[in-house]
Amino acid sequence: MNQRDPLPVSRDAVNDPAVAAADATASAHTPAPQPGSPASTRAMGQSHIHESARAQVAGAAHYIDDLPEVKGTLYAAPILSTVAHGTLNSVDASAALALPGVRGVVLAQDVPGDQLLAAFAHDEPVFAIDTVQHIGQVIGLVVADSVMQARRAVRAVKLNIAPLPAVLSVHEALKAESYVLPPVFVRRGDAATGLAQSAHRLQGAFEVGGQEHFYLEGQIAYALPLEQKQWWIYSSTQHPGEVQHWVAHALGIDNHAVKVECRRMGGGFGGKETQAGHLAVWAAVAANRFGRAVKLRLDRDEDFMVTGKRHPFAYEYDVGFDDTGRITGLKLQMAANCGFSADLSGPVADRAVFHSDNAYYLSDVEIASYRCKTNTQSHTAFRGFGGPQGVIVIEAILGDIARALGRDAQDVRMVNLYGKDSSEGRNVTHYQMTVEDNILHALMPQLERNADYRRRQAAIAAWNATSPVLKRGLAITPVKFGISFTATLFNQAGALVHVYTDGSVQVNHGGTEMGQGLHTKVAQIVADELGVPLSRVLVTASDTSKVPNASATAASSGTDLNGRAAQFAARNVRDNLASFVCGLDGCGAGAIRFEGGQVISPKKVRAWGDVVKEAYANRIQLWSDGFYRTPKIHYDKATLTGRPFYYFSYGAACSEVVIDTLTGESRVMRVDILHDVGHSINPAIDIGQIEGGFVQGMGWLTTEQLVWNDKGYLATHAPSTYKIPATGDIPRHFKVDLWPEANREDNVGGSKAVGEPPFMLAISVYEALRNAVAAGRGGDAAAPVVLTAPATAENVLRALGRLKN
Numbered sequence: 001m002n003q004r005d006p007l008p009v010s011r012d013a014v015n016d017p018a019v020a021a022a023d024a025t026a027s028a029h030t031p032a033p034q035p036g037s038p039a040s041t042r043a044m045g046q047s048h049i050h051e052s053a054r055a056q057v058a059g060a061a062h063y064i065d066d067l068p069e070v071k072g073t074l075y076a077a078p079i080l081s082t083v084a085h086g087t088l089n090s091v092d093a094s095a096a097l098a099l100p101g102v103r104g105v106v107l108a109q110d111v112p113g114d115q116l117l118a119a120f121a122h123d124e125p126v127f128a129i130d131t132v133q134h135i136g137q138v139i140g141l142v143v144a145d146s147v148m149q150a151r152r153a154v155r156a157v158k159l160n161i162a163p164l165p166a167v168l169s170v171h172e173a174l175k176a177e178s179y180v181l182p183p184v185f186v187r188r189g190d191a192a193t194g195l196a197q198s199a200h201r202l203q204g205a206f207e208v209g210g211q212e213h214f215y216l217e218g219q220i221a222y223a224l225p226l227e228q229k230q231w232w233i234y235s236s237t238q239h240p241g242e243v244q245h246w247v248a249h250a251l252g253i254d255n256h257a258v259k260v261e262c263r264r265m266g267g268g269f270g271g272k273e274t275q276a277g278h279l280a281v282w283a284a285v286a287a288n289r290f291g292r293a294v295k296l297r298l299d300r301d302e303d304f305m306v307t308g309k310r311h312p313f314a315y316e317y318d319v320g321f322d323d324t325g326r327i328t329g330l331k332l333q334m335a336a337n338c339g340f341s342a343d344l345s346g347p348v349a350d351r352a353v354f355h356s357d358n359a360y361y362l363s364d365v366e367i368a369s370y371r372c373k374t375n376t377q378s379h380t381a382f383r384g385f386g387g388p389q390g391v392i393v394i395e396a397i398l399g400d401i402a403r404a405l406g407r408d409a410q411d412v413r414m415v416n417l418y419g420k421d422s423s424e425g426r427n428v429t430h431y432q433m434t435v436e437d438n439i440l441h442a443l444m445p446q447l448e449r450n451a452d453y454r455r456r457q458a459a460i461a462a463w464n465a466t467s468p469v470l471k472r473g474l475a476i477t478p479v480k481f482g483i484s485f486t487a488t489l490f491n492q493a494g495a496l497v498h499v500y501t502d503g504s505v506q507v508n509h510g511g512t513e514m515g516q517g518l519h520t521k522v523a524q525i526v527a528d529e530l531g532v533p534l535s536r537v538l539v540t541a542s543d544t545s546k547v548p549n550a551s552a553t554a555a556s557s558g559t560d561l562n563g564r565a566a567q568f569a570a571r572n573v574r575d576n577l578a579s580f581v582c583g584l585d586g587c588g589a590g591a592i593r594f595e596g597g598q599v600i601s602p603k604k605v606r607a608w609g610d611v612v613k614e615a616y617a618n619r620i621q622l623w624s625d626g627f628y629r630t631p632k633i634h635y636d637k638a639t640l641t642g643r644p645f646y647y648f649s650y651g652a653a654c655s656e657v658v659i660d661t662l663t664g665e666s667r668v669m670r671v672d673i674l675h676d677v678g679h680s681i682n683p684a685i686d687i688g689q690i691e692g693g694f695v696q697g698m699g700w701l702t703t704e705q706l707v708w709n710d711k712g713y714l715a716t717h718a719p720s721t722y723k724i725p726a727t728g729d730i731p732r733h734f735k736v737d738l739w740p741e742a743n744r745e746d747n748v749g750g751s752k753a754v755g756e757p758p759f760m761l762a763i764s765v766y767e768a769l770r771n772a773v774a775a776g777r778g779g780d781a782a783a784p785v786v787l788t789a790p791a792t793a794e795n796v797l798r799a800l801g802r803l804k805n
Helices: 018-028 054-055 147-155 170-176 191-195 240-251 275-290 300-306 345-357 387-405 409-416 440-450 451-467 519-528 560-583 608-617 683-702 757-777 793-800
Strands: 010-012 074-080 086-092 102-106 138-142 158-163 179-190 200-207 220-225 231-237 259-262 294-297 313-321 327-336 364-372 469-484 492-499 506-510 538-541 593-595 598-600 605-607 623-629 634-636 642-643 647-660 666-676 733-739
Touching: 010 506, 010 634, 054 191, 054 240, 074 102, 074 147, 074 275, 074 300, 086 138, 102 147, 102 275, 102 634, 138 147, 138 275, 170 313, 170 327, 170 364, 170 538, 179 345, 191 327, 191 364, 200 387, 231 275, 240 259, 240 275, 259 345, 275 294, 313 387, 327 387, 345 364, 345 387, 345 409, 345 469, 364 733, 387 409, 387 469, 387 593, 387 683, 387 757, 409 440, 440 451, 440 469, 440 647, 451 469, 451 647, 492 519, 492 538, 492 560, 506 519, 519 538, 519 560, 560 593, 560 608, 598 666, 647 757, 666 683, 666 757, 683 733, 683 757, 757 793
Parallel strands: 074 294, 231 259, 327 364, 506 538, 666 733
Antiparallel strands: 010 733, 074 138, 086 158, 102 138, 179 364, 200 313, 220 231, 220 294, 313 327, 469 647, 492 506, 492 623, 593 598, 598 605, 634 642, 647 666
């Protein structure tokens, strides 16, 4: 088989039983075994089930609300602002304090340390101090003997807030020059000259909305005061180290006095990267005030009202292109709605700039990025972290170019791709990183063949010509997604590996488990490094007292960083044992092999457990730490240039949709995906991440609409008004194939990241919808299609010209 041909294995959501497909994928994706090592003894490359799957199905996996509570635990509920922007004159809690079970109220003056959170921009208060900045901002807490007593008491608190003018949209913010951070400009070449000399030129503007994280386990923290001013914080967080720092900062104590633990989250998607820290700080401040353990859990409505979302974006573009559709000049303005504080808006907007090229070479380009301050929730990390907002704009531009020229959009995309290598002179990004591993010239045509794109495109054109109401659309879009934190310092990780005298292995690392299978993959890596069965390896809860200063589990780098650190820790233990055995057998340490639960030297085969016991008896170290930092990366944040990413992950999706031109309703009919995960560590988990990421992206672009009214109130704050994809939204044909090539960079197991890149595959749905709209709107077929995302029925009708704003 040609190494560039995709493997003939996949998971089809309709026709193939999941287990059978996982087995087929596992066998086809098993990396070549080491000499003398049967493939069946290796954990990596096999589709092992998620380490918590059985416990989760049985309801035996513990989340924070399942933990036994210490005697005397109190419960908190938040007091929320009812005004988008105003002066906070007073908080009258007298009626609340008179209710049964109420212990007291916690406000800004009760914060013993800094009243501002220890966030990057230091611009967000723990509790509102003199002003409120959005409806739902936490002003304080009511603390009571039970959850319901606290929540009932909150309703009795009276707020005196004098309203001030509020900025509620990106357009108002741009006009008022209201920013959380200064604008950023990136230029290459001469965009003005490129545009002036272009054979063709288009201008356009459109918007994409935000997205609620909608994790199954809401935001929660449990703060327990210990002896001698020490603290134990249980937090549903992607970033225990930051929670530790924030809590210590708010309490005015050293970091070492705060231990943060997280065994697992019931979903995160970026929403628990910074925002979980708020809950932990609030609970800790209340616990400090009353000297008792305090639990704070937001209900779903509160979670919607309090926490940030994916950043909504507004775009304006001016693009020039030649007769083939190749871009010859581009001016692009991206305005991000950041909410009332910076949070992670800077790096989110930066990544949108980085990914505004997606897979395409831009010779003469000028990008302006505005980070707009509005009186709404402070928007935050969300799967893709600005990448989707960057990718969608260039894909929309290319779709409009194809329409203007009357060409197939697949051909226009192919002609704009980065070059295959440096000889073509088209492989340097607008931020000066060389694209060294571009596989899209092979991957996209392969998907085109797999999905029978050309025949179906012709069939859809024939269908649309004879169908007056239902119109279909088809589109292929690629993804090129950079892997690493754009802030270089976060690209580091640590881990501990302990081997016990019975031969069992315990691993602790700085990453967190939110259902994505990180602990499972790390266990597979360690098992192979020590040559033991996967069942002998246990990964324990993320814990700041074990691995300090860990980065967030984000940027799709959880396995890359923590898996490599754990591998290095295990390798240190293995090397200790190899040195011990070679001393016994009089051979070189390099001749010792660890596989299949055995330690093999040229003279003798020993059971793993026997070697461990004998090594312990001879005082050989059976535990070690491991540390990893990502190589090659560098980045100048002042100029937004350098190599911010270690490598790129690639993929492409072909999506077919149908719309009803009378009602605006739409449905995704078929999806074919070919995605690059390198040599997969766990194919079943990776395919699950691809499927889940795609569906979540589909939700962002089709049904998940956030609506703030003219007072700044979030009207879509519950499942009754906010629609995430359900089982009925999954296309009947949903096929995922994995690209077989290993990562060309030296990454753990030859693998590539899988968490975020598949999210952007769903942009193929958006482009297919725009093609269907173009078929149904009549009029000028070459004009741009302006479709606001999400493509709800109302927005589809607006794009068709059948519903006025």
